[in-house]
Amino acid sequence: MTALPTAEDLKAQIEAGVPGAQVTVIPNASPSAQHSLLLDHEHAPAVALFLRDHPDLRLDLCTLVTGVDWLDTETTEKIKVKKVVPGPVGAGIEQEVEETRKTKIPGYLEAVYHLFSMEKKHDPPAMPVVLRLRTANRIDQTHVPSLTPVWRSCEFQEREAFDLYGIVFDGHPDLRRILMWDGFEDYPMRKDYVPPADDSLASLPFASLQRASTKEAR
Amino acid sequence: MTGVAELERRVEAGEDGLGDILEVSMGPHHPSTHGVFRMDVRLEGEKVVRLKPVFGYLHRNHEKIAEHGAYLAAIPYTDRLDYLNSMTNNWGYVLAVEKLAGIPVPERAEYIRVIVAELSRFQNHAGLVGFLLQDMGASGTPLMYAFREREKILDLFESLSGARMMCNYMRFGGLRVDCTPAWLEEVRQLVSGLPKFVDEFEALLRGNEILMARTQGVGVLPRELAINAGVTGPMLRASGVNYDIRKVDHYGVYDRFDFRVPLGDHGDVYDRYMMRILEMRESLKILQQAVRDIPGGPIIDPKTRLRGLRPKAGEAYGRIEAPKGELGFFLISDGSTIPCRYRVRPPSMINLTILEDMCLGHNIADVVVILGSVDIVLGEVDR
Amino acid sequence: MFGEGIIQGLVETARNFFGSYVDKDRLVTVQYPEERHQLPEATRQFPFLLYDGADPEAGLRCVSCQICEKECPPQCIHIEKSKDKKPDFVGKLQFYPAVFNIDVSTCMSCQICVEVCPFDAIRMDNQFELSTSNRFAGLLYTKPELAKSNEYYRKIHPTEAAECDERRAKEAEEAKAKAAAAAAASAAKAAQAAATSPAGAANGASGNGTASTPVEQPAGKKPVTQ
Numbered sequence: 001m002t003a004l005p006t007a008e009d010l011k012a013q014i015e016a017g018v019p020g021a022q023v024t025v026i027p028n029a030s031p032s033a034q035h036s037l038l039l040d041h042e043h044a045p046a047v048a049l050f051l052r053d054h055p056d057l058r059l060d061l062c063t064l065v066t067g068v069d070w071l072d073t074e075t076t077e078k079i080k081v082k083k084v085v086p087g088p089v090g091a092g093i094e095q096e097v098e099e100t101r102k103t104k105i106p107g108y109l110e111a112v113y114h115l116f117s118m119e120k121k122h123d124p125p126a127m128p129v130v131l132r133l134r135t136a137n138r139i140d141q142t143h144v145p146s147l148t149p150v151w152r153s154c155e156f157q158e159r160e161a162f163d164l165y166g167i168v169f170d171g172h173p174d175l176r177r178i179l180m181w182d183g184f185e186d187y188p189m190r191k192d193y194v195p196p197a198d199d200s201l202a203s204l205p206f207a208s209l210q211r212a213s214t215k216e217a218r
Numbered sequence: 219m220t221g222v223a224e225l226e227r228r229v230e231a232g233e234d235g236l237g238d239i240l241e242v243s244m245g246p247h248h249p250s251t252h253g254v255f256r257m258d259v260r261l262e263g264e265k266v267v268r269l270k271p272v273f274g275y276l277h278r279n280h281e282k283i284a285e286h287g288a289y290l291a292a293i294p295y296t297d298r299l300d301y302l303n304s305m306t307n308n309w310g311y312v313l314a315v316e317k318l319a320g321i322p323v324p325e326r327a328e329y330i331r332v333i334v335a336e337l338s339r340f341q342n343h344a345g346l347v348g349f350l351l352q353d354m355g356a357s358g359t360p361l362m363y364a365f366r367e368r369e370k371i372l373d374l375f376e377s378l379s380g381a382r383m384m385c386n387y388m389r390f391g392g393l394r395v396d397c398t399p400a401w402l403e404e405v406r407q408l409v410s411g412l413p414k415f416v417d418e419f420e421a422l423l424r425g426n427e428i429l430m431a432r433t434q435g436v437g438v439l440p441r442e443l444a445i446n447a448g449v450t451g452p453m454l455r456a457s458g459v460n461y462d463i464r465k466v467d468h469y470g471v472y473d474r475f476d477f478r479v480p481l482g483d484h485g486d487v488y489d490r491y492m493m494r495i496l497e498m499r500e501s502l503k504i505l506q507q508a509v510r511d512i513p514g515g516p517i518i519d520p521k522t523r524l525r526g527l528r529p530k531a532g533e534a535y536g537r538i539e540a541p542k543g544e545l546g547f548f549l550i551s552d553g554s555t556i557p558c559r560y561r562v563r564p565p566s567m568i569n570l571t572i573l574e575d576m577c578l579g580h581n582i583a584d585v586v587v588i589l590g591s592v593d594i595v596l597g598e599v600d601r
Numbered sequence: 602m603f604g605e606g607i608i609q610g611l612v613e614t615a616r617n618f619f620g621s622y623v624d625k626d627r628l629v630t631v632q633y634p635e636e637r638h639q640l641p642e643a644t645r646q647f648p649f650l651l652y653d654g655a656d657p658e659a660g661l662r663c664v665s666c667q668i669c670e671k672e673c674p675p676q677c678i679h680i681e682k683s684k685d686k687k688p689d690f691v692g693k694l695q696f697y698p699a700v701f702n703i704d705v706s707t708c709m710s711c712q713i714c715v716e717v718c719p720f721d722a723i724r725m726d727n728q729f730e731l732s733t734s735n736r737f738a739g740l741l742y743t744k745p746e747l748a749k750s751n752e753y754y755r756k757i758h759p760t761e762a763a764e765c766d767e768r769r770a771k772e773a774e775e776a777k778a779k780a781a782a783a784a785a786a787s788a789a790k791a792a793q794a795a796a797t798s799p800a801g802a803a804n805g806a807s808g809n810g811t812a813s814t815p816v817e818q819p820a821g822k823k824p825v826t827q
Contacts, residue, residue, distance in 0.1 A: 153448020
């Protein structure tokens with residue numbers, strides 16, 4: 001049983017071990033304190049290999065792969081800006097003006113990987129190592145590199161993330177829908193998913209009864 | 219039906235050797251698939267040359283349902299994941315919430331959790347071994363013996379939680395109701411009688427020549443592949459990897475009990491079968507100690523808010539050693555009463571990743587046995 | 602010897618077969634429906650509504666707070682609040698459910714409604730033979746079908762019901778004592794007012810008047826947050 005390096009140390013190790021890799025530590029404020037590492041697409045497979053084969057880390061078990069959907073968010077903040085306002089005499093006067101600035105943060109899809117080591121069995125508090133990969137947006141640039149070549153356990157779970165979130169894993173050997181049927185088009189786990197209106201269930205007699213008897217689903 | 223389309227394409231292309239290749243769609247309504255599960259199998263004679271598992275027939279988007287309700291409302295839904303082991307499913311989920319919100323658990327609750335989880339493991343393994351033997355053609359007899367003992371455990375669950383299978387028993391910070399001394403006495407009595415059952419059950423088939431011929435050397439899962447494919451639970455340990463989350467994560471009060479982790483040597487179906495029998499014995503050991511040592515005290519942390527729980531924004535991954543493998547729950551909170559992301563790590567789905575590797579080169583009749591030894595429950599695979 | 606294992610297994614089978622005639626542990630099944638297992642007290646199937654006294658309408662404990670409706674995971678409860686109020690067991694005026702429906706075809710018997718109810722108004726039944734020839738309306742339980750008496754509750758869950766009754770008796774007593782104390786206090790206040798100011802005599806009458814009407818008391822048991 002050995003302790004695992006902290007997220008910051010891991011970042012340093014990765015950056016030393018994989019030249020060019022950009023790693024960002026994403027802190028986690030909850031009591032679990034499971035911080036995660038955001039990887040860049042280009043070096044992600046190399047970083048994954050590094051983590052798997054490093055003699056002290058040996059993160060050989062990629063236990064959980066999941067998609068997460070982050071919608072577009074808009075933040076409004078009031079900021080004070082210095083502006084030159086035309087003065088009464090013609091000359092500009094510098095004045096502090098309060099402005100509301102709206103920043104639109106585009107949403108993205110995220111693939112999250114949880115790693116453990118079967119060989120080293122690190123002490124639990126620092127576990128697991130969490131890796132994150134983010135897509136550029138939610139609409140057309142939804143590609144991330146697949147880590148299935150590194151950990152076979154990602155195979156079905158990446159397929160599931162593709163099926164339910166629409167994250168495309170480049171380099172996955174067999175990227176097909178897994179839970180939904182082949183002809184299905186939408187991605188049901190996305191936050192803005194709307195079930196089709198012509199739900200075949202609605203035509204069944206109990207659907208109308210249910211609607212009368214219970215409130216509409218939240 | 220991609221297989222059929224492929225075959226048609228090849229027939230139209232006038233390829234040779236088509237007479238040797240046969241596409242078989244096993245399932246979804248096949249008695250050996252343990253539920254609505256399908257395997258697209260390509261056979262050359264009777265040998266399997268390709269096998270693709272197809273599932274999702276029982277998909278109900280469990281995760282989406284949980285992301286629409288409060289933290290409390292997800293507990294009864296977790297019962298329905300692996301519907302044979304609602305107690306361990308509850309535990310995995312409440313453990314993740316406890317990590318996410320930093321909720322302590324009283325000692326008595328931890329002991330009762332261990333008791334119900336080990337009873338659950340016992341009945342799961344007994345049932346699985348019964349099903350596995352049924353798949354091999356030992357029609358009914360072992361399965362009924364296993365179910366007879368399982369029945370006694372389900373009766374205990376019913377008198378404790380009110381339901382036999384959908385227990386909905388655990389809560390974050392503890393448990394829903396306390397157990398009575400009379401219930402503990404019943405557990406003690408049952409546990410003292412169960413080793414006899416395991417002995418009998420082992421004697422029934424351990425030395426059976428037909429069983430050995432059907433299982434030994436069949437469906438071998440090499441150690442390295444098992445690790446790389448994220449296989450967990452008895453499947454992994456049958457391949458000789460010493461990894462039991464009860465020992466590794468020290469969750470609950472498992473540290474206080476003296477028990478051993480059985481390990482296999484060959485990673486074949488016979489090892490996986492024996493692994494379940496040995497784990498049943500270890501579970502009984504834990505149960506005897508837990509029933510003996512259980513302390514008094516409250517069963518739920520008094521400060522826990524069950525209704526309207528609002529964990530701080532953040533995320534947590536909690537996992538336990540469920541009877542089928544590593545059962546994990548990943549939760550992301552955005553500070554509201556509804557989880558922002560709720561994800562289950564289903565052990566039986568991930569254990570299916572290597573089904574093809576285990577089946578290649580074996581006869582189609584062995585596929586049934588190999589699948590039986592994986593121990594899947596479709597409620598969990600499809601969610 | 603080849604076949605030894607098979608013979609050993611057959612010996613086990615024989616032991617189980619003959620054992621099932623004498624050993625109760627080897628034969629756990631009963632001939633349902635002629636014979637029945639005794640259900641454990643904790644058994645739960647579907648929810649029902651409790652009422653006190655003889656009249657299911659007047660004695661219904663539900664105050665239509667709709668907490669269970671909100672918390673129900675499969676959303677199978679539908680409640681419509683009444684327009685008027687009626688007194689509850691401590692004498693406080695409360696709403697009552699004009700409509701209370703449970704769709705048992707959706708209900709998953711999870712007992713969360715029972716746990717969250719602060720008024721001891723909803724409990725789990727142990728009836729399981731509920732098959733009906735009407736697939737839809739037959740499984741939608743309305744208020745008359747749901748209302749069951751406290752005696753029934755005592756019969757099916759004796760321990761739990763005893764605890765519940767004791768707690769409610771205590772609450773009612775406390776509420777009564779509180780009401781009496783408040784009445785006494787306001788009477789004393791009125792008397793004092795009448796004594797100190799000559800003009801207060803006229804007010805005294807109204808003061809006594811207030812005291813004699815049933816005083817609205819906060820319910821002894823606050824809605825529990827758990």
